[in-house]
Amino acid sequence: MTTRYAALLRGINVGGHKKVPMAQLRALLTELGHSDVQTYLQSGNAAFTSASGAEDALAEELGAAIEKRFGFGVDCLVRGGPYLRAVADACPFPAAELEAKQLHVTYLSAPVTADRFAGLDQAAFLPEEFRLGDRALYLYAPEGLGRSKLAEALSRPALLSGTTATTRNWNTVVKLVELTRD
Structure with a gap:
């Protein structure tokens, strides 16, 4: 069973700091095994489908992947559509x-x-x-x-x-x- 989630990234692309281009965020989420990835605005909102049911684990995984790819940490929250x-x-x-x-x-x-x-x-x-x-x-x-x-x-x-x-x-x-x- 798959679920639609939103990833909410805190404090990216603000004042030229912690730049995370949305195309690269979409690619990163896809590389992590998620599908139907969409982003909204430049402020760190992404929606995706995943078989995982663990929001905190998904957020931790994404945060680690962003730090590895972009070289800085970002607080991430992942929440399911029903929430x-x-x-x-x-x-x-x-x-x-x-x-x-x-x-x-x-x-x-x-x-x-x-x-x-x-x-x-x-x-x-x-x-x-x-x-x-x-x-x-x-x-x-x-x-x-x-x-x-x-x-x-x-x-x-x-x-x-x-x-x-x-x-x-x-x-x-x-x-x-x-x-x-x-």
Whole structure:
């Protein structure tokens, strides 16, 4: 049995650093034995089909292959299509009423609990808000991620320590769901 997955690479092709051309990423995933490989944008989103059912093992394999091929490490998350659909469906904000730049999902390598964020005064950041989901953090930032003070606060190492985190805007969240449909 095969499954459609998305690989989410963190921090590549940003400001000319950690360059991973998408054609080379597609070739690398194919060399690793995956099929039906597609990429989306230049920011490290790839969809592929694999017989493996172990997301963490797939992410580790891809991260090691990228380091070997390109000479630098990259944090990778791999998530199956059903999980990506569930994250999109569970969005606590009215996605259909918002601009894509206003809504983001930070995918996390492990679950985090609300107590981790207890010291964060959410009222100080209004109208920006966040909610936790299943290995995901939803962020509503009316002025966009680049101007978000809450996003900056949430990215503090103490809040997400021990987890790999990578953020996508709502357009990308929706596209990843489409790309990983069986």
